[in-house]
Amino acid sequence: MDMLKISHVGKRFGDKEVLRDLDFTVPKHTIYGFVGQNGAGKTTTMKLVLGLLSADHGEIFVDGEKVSFTNNRTNRFIGYLPDVPEFYSYMNPTEYLHFCGAITGMEANDCKMRTEEMLRLVGLDGEKHRIKGFSRGMKQRLGIAQALLSRPRLLICDEPTSALDPVGRKEILDILVSAREETTVLFSTHILSDVERICERFAFLHQGKILRQGSMEDLKKSCGETGFELELEQEEKLEKLMEHFPGGTRQGRRGVLYAQGKGQSMEAVLAWLLREQIKFTKIEKSGLTLESLFLEVVGK
Ligand SMILES: Nc1ncnc2c1ncn2[C@@H]1O[C@H](COP(=O)(O)OP(=O)(O)OP(=O)(O)O)[C@@H](O)[C@H]1O
Ligand SMILES: [Mg+2]
The missing domain is CATH 3.30.70 (Alpha-Beta Plaits)
Known part of the structure; x- marks a missing residue:
């Protein structure tokens, strides 16, 4: 069964056709690389999956449930890291995750345990400083911890590595690999080596159209000898x-x-x-x- 199914989706902004007959599926427990240049339509696609925008035509399903624009109940299955995450920068990571857990209705003890677990996963356990002084890499790692807090079935990360140096990128990729055990990961990027490193499947989006999609295994096989x-x-x-x-x-x-x-x-x-x-x-x-x-x- 697929965790995400995007079926013949189209989207225009005014007279600009931004997505054209988008059609792809993300199987459960895979890391899926959503590749495209600036302006290809990656963020628009993710916002459609989150029900933050409405598609002009086509359908989207998250774990078999249809996404709808006005009543996006499917978001209870989704953790989202936007391209430029915003935080309450006067908080430290623990305070911030406790706050996020509280507003999403997590039970207090569970939230505490899960906060510790997630901060350990992203290497920010024991970090008592305010978010204000964090590097970009630390903010991205905290953003992933927050997105994973409520145990989403689908983790969507919009260009999580784009602004990072090679060490920071590797840290994020390693975290996504660890996260795959309990979730499915869709991440967008224009860094192809990141996709080669961790993704089982990929799609190339170009000017709102999927030009190629498949498994890395097929790609390797098609290289043949x-x-x-x-x-x-x-x-x-x-x-x-x-x-x-x-x-x-x-x-x-x-x-x-x-x-x-x-x-x-x-x-x-x-x-x-x-x-x-x-x-x-x-x-x-x-x-x-x-x-x-x-x-x-x-x-x-
Ligand atoms: N709200 C909007 N109104 C009008 N045009 C928009 C809007 N949002 C996006 N677009 C246009 O849609 C196209 C796709 O944008 P989108 O942000 O989805 O691309 P992207 O692949 O995420 O690019 P990037 O790598 O720069 O983040 C762009 O041409 C953009 O200008
Ligand atoms: Mg974008």
Whole structure:
């Protein structure tokens, strides 16, 4: 059963068609990457799922229940981290989560326990400072803790990593992976390496239309056999290598690329290099990446 089903949804703002026949599903307990450039329609889609905007046509279901604009009861299943989260900055994290639990009607003891659990999950346990002085990364982590507080079935994060440095991004990605055990995660981003790192499925949104969607596994399979690139330490040895393993294309002074289907295996070349005691500075498989696929489908 799918946690989220978006079925033929369209949305206009005035005469601008922002979403066109949007159609995709997010299976339970997956991490789903919703990829698109600025203005693609990611935030609009998320607001439709939250019932904050009304679709012009089409339907949305959260855990089998239909989302409606005026009576968005399905939000009891959803935790949401907006692209620019706002907090009461004079509170510390514990006070803030207790406050959020109270206004959403959580039972006091449960709220206390869950607050501790969530602050531990995001690495803010024991943090007594006011939110005012927090870094962007800390605010995003607190935002995830808040979104997960009431045990949502679906966690929606709008570009949770976009404004963060690599360390901060990794922390958020690790938290989303841990959260997957108890929830389903839909997150939007334009950082393709983040999607490659943690997502099981993805959709490419471009100018309001889904251009490609699928599982990372399918993507990897569609890469099939990959080629490989190699760079030797000494230029003089390259010719000997290319004679022994024909079919390669020279790359610069010391490099060679064996494209897929040329019948050379990276393992065989590697074994030969070691036997011949020829030093190399790089050897890596080259295949279809999410980035190259994205650039291809958006026609760049
Ligand atoms: N309330 C609105 N009124 C008019 N146009 C809007 C409104 N909200 C969004 N848009 C337009 O809809 C398009 C999609 O916007 P949206 O915010 O959904 O994109 P996004 O993929 O989230 O982009 P970003 O990566 O910049 O956050 C944009 O062209 C935007 O200008
Ligand atoms: Mg947005």
